Amino acid sequence: GAVVSQHPSRVICKSGTSVKIECRSLDFQATTMFWYRQFPKQSLMLMATSNEGSKATYEQGVEKDKFLINHASLTLSTLTVTSAHPEDSSFYICSALESGTGNQPQHFGDGTRLSIL
Amino acid sequence: SQKIEQNSEALNIQEGKTATLTCNYTNYSPAYLQWYRQDPGRGPVFLLLIRENEKEKRKERLKVTFDTTLKQSLFHITASQPADSATYLCAPYNFNKFYFGSGTKLNVKP
Secondary structure, eight states, X not given: OOOEEEEOSEEEEOTTOOEEEEEEXXXXXXXXXXXXXXXXTXXXXXXXXXXXXXXXXXXXXXXTTTEEXXXXXXXXXXXXXXXXOGGGOEEEEEEEEOOSSSOOOEEEOOOEEEEEO | OOEEEEOOSOEEEETTSOEEEEEEEXXXXXXXXXXXXXXXXXXXXXXXXXXXXXSEEEETTEEEEEETTTTEEEEEESSOOGGGOEEEEEEEEETTEEOOOOOEEEEEEO
């Protein structure tokens, strides 16, 4: 149980392209999903918290107009990197927090490797 | 601001020994703390969760302790195996967010 599917796993595209990444919780409902970015040999950096039916909360320094997040249902959140440039190349990972009371673990997708040429 | 410290140096141990990984945090009081395993190019995999009112949690060969006075969590793998080689991340939870440590790479040699 508790499977999170992230798609696509890898994207290579030209500078200026917008890229959409999907994050789905397959067997549970997730009121809250998180989006992270990870550079090589570094930790996961939280970019934003996505709550179903409301606007995402972005961490300091993350441009909300650059990284558009939509959480339209309890099982799907999307991250769109708009007008991507080489400096946006990174490993993007989503996670989903099981809905419910009490302390819950978050479950991660397998990440999306984004390479902007 | 919150700070989470894990030993950035790789931990090299012999198969069969116990691996102990450390997670220290400052400037906040997490309601609970999670440990994850991450393999190269993959997303983290959830291992254990320990709450602030729990001292210790076990799952098979894994054991986690949580000392809120020292602001520290220890993660133990007993009878380690080469398949346990990976990067281990701690993630304290507070204010509806998780913040991750940089992770410690564990190498278990046969």
